[in-house]
Amino acid sequence: MRPRIAFVGAGAVGGYVGGHLARLGHDVTLIDPWPEHVEAIRAKGLALSGLEPEENVTVKVPALHLTEVQGLSKARPVDIAFVSVKSYDTVWATHFIAPYLSEGGFVVSLQNCINEERIAGVVGWGRTVGMIAATISVDLYEPGKIRRTVGRGGPNRMVFAVGEVHGRITPRIEMLRDMVAGIDSVKATSNLWGERWSKLCVNGMRNGTSAATGLSGNDCDQNPHIRRFALRVGAEAVRVGQALGYSLEKIQNMAPELLALAGEGDPAALETAEATLLENGRKAQRSDLQRPSMAQDMAKGRKTEIDFINGFIAAEGAKAGIAAPANAALAAVVKRVERGEIPARPENIIGINI
Ligand SMILES: NC(=O)C1=CN([C@@H]2O[C@H](COP(=O)(O)OP(=O)(O)OC[C@H]3O[C@@H](n4cnc5c(N)ncnc54)[C@H](OP(=O)(O)O)[C@@H]3O)[C@@H](O)[C@H]2O)C=CC1
Numbered sequence: 365m366r367p368r369i370a371f372v373g374a375g376a377v378g379g380y381v382g383g384h385l386a387r388l389g390h391d392v393t394l395i396d397p398w399p400e401h402v403e404a405i406r407a408k409g410l411a412l413s414g415l416e417p418e419e420n421v422t423v424k425v426p427a428l429h430l431t432e433v434q435g436l437s438k439a440r441p442v443d444i445a446f447v448s449v450k451s452y453d454t455v456w457a458t459h460f461i462a463p464y465l466s467e468g469g470f471v472v473s474l475q476n477c478i479n480e481e482r483i484a485g486v487v488g489w490g491r492t493v494g495m496i497a498a499t500i501s502v503d504l505y506e507p508g509k510i511r512r513t514v515g516r517g518g519p520n521r522m523v524f525a526v527g528e529v530h531g532r533i534t535p536r537i538e539m540l541r542d543m544v545a546g547i548d549s550v551k552a553t554s555n556l557w558g559e560r561w562s563k564l565c566v567n568g569m570r571n572g573t574s575a576a577t578g579l580s581g582n583d584c585d586q587n588p589h590i591r592r593f594a595l596r597v598g599a600e601a602v603r604v605g606q607a608l609g610y611s612l613e614k615i616q617n618m619a620p621e622l623l624a625l626a627g628e629g630d631p632a633a634l635e636t637a638e639a640t641l642l643e644n645g646r647k648a649q650r651s652d653l654q655r656p657s658m659a660q661d662m663a664k665g666r667k668t669e670i671d672f673i674n675g676f677i678a679a680e681g682a683k684a685g686i687a688a689p690a691n692a693a694l695a696a697v698v699k700r701v702e703r704g705e706i707p708a709r710p711e712n713i714i715g716i717n718i
């Protein structure tokens with residue numbers, strides 16, 4: 365029998381992955397707190413789009429309001445629950461779905477940041493799995509409509525990684541890998557923690573800079589000052605990750621040491637890193653519409669994940685005795701924009717003096 369799958373959070377990432385799994389014939393139920401979004405999916409299906417015309421599909425998929433989730437108990441229990449809400453909503457979302465899990469059921473963190481411990485705190489480590497969506501870039505731009513703003517990874521670029529917290533490649537990891545392979549490139553990883561910290565470095569470099577400046581991902585890369593500031597943020601994040609003992613993976617196509625040296629001002633490393641950042645946008649066919657999830661939150665007037673990204677990097681650095689002033693400064697300026705004290709503008713980064 366097909367596993368029963370629920371997505372708690374059918375926003376950009378949850379809706380995109382859940383919608384495509386439903387299209388591929390999996391037994392998916394979407395659950396989302398935004399009433400208009402659920403109603404739009406029910407009325408017209410979930411419209412998913414991408415850069416290529418063949419990526420544009422409308423999927424009929426069951427969608428539930430939060431108030432309807434108790435109805436799940438009337439059918440088979442859930443075997444796989446993807447939690448794909450913002451990090452600050454992880455704990456309640458996991459509590460919310462936990463009573464509906466089957467005996468062998470488990471929860472997958474399909475999020476950024478490092479939320480596995482929060483999920484394990486609710487359902488236990490044995491029922492916790494991590495899935496990373498690397499350079500997917502999706503946004504829920506209207507109720508019932510999610511668009512992808514970078515090209516598909518295919519054989520050229522790894523988009524998803526899925527792993528156990530203990531690192532062994534288990535049958536459930538292979539099952540998840542095979543499911544998601546129908547959507548885009550995916551690997552089963554034995555280095556979930558290294559993948560997580562490396563993705564945190566990527567988000568540290570891209571999300572807050574775009575949210576604080578109001579610039580798209582491409583415009584951030586094109587601006588030399590913002591590009592170099594992002595490299596400095598990334599370098600600090602690498603040094604903190606190394607001090608904490610993570611085995612880091614490549615970060616935006618750069619070896620961690622190269623990124624660290626670039627952000628620390630080594631001229632040769634800086635030249636290579638800047639060229640790589642510019643080349644990445646071209647290789648991934650990143651559209652000018654692309655904005656990282658935090659910049660989407662800012663544009664929608666919603667709470668950001670800044671405390672779980674740059675704020676977290678700075679706090680972990682403080683514990684490890686590694687200063688991370690660029691991360692701390694970025695977290696502070698994003699919070700000021702979020703509170704409406706200052707507008708999003710490039711000067712918010714250009715004016716940082718550390
Ligand atoms: N977007 C991306 O490209 C990527 C995102 N991620 C990560 O995935 C996780 C989920 O993020 P993501 O999918 O981007 O989140 P979204 O903001 O798209 O969706 C999360 C929730 O936000 C609410 N929401 C979104 N837009 C609106 C709106 N206009 N009005 C009212 N409510 C709205 C909904 O519930 P509610 O109202 O309760 O918040 C929704 O469930 C995060 O950890 C993120 O960092 C990872 C890789 C890429």
Ligand SMILES: CC(C)(CO)C(=O)C(=O)O
Pocket residue numbers: 476497498499500501502566567570571655656657658
């Ligand atoms: C890497 C990036 C910026 C795009 O997928 C992302 O993870 C996000 O938007 O949060």
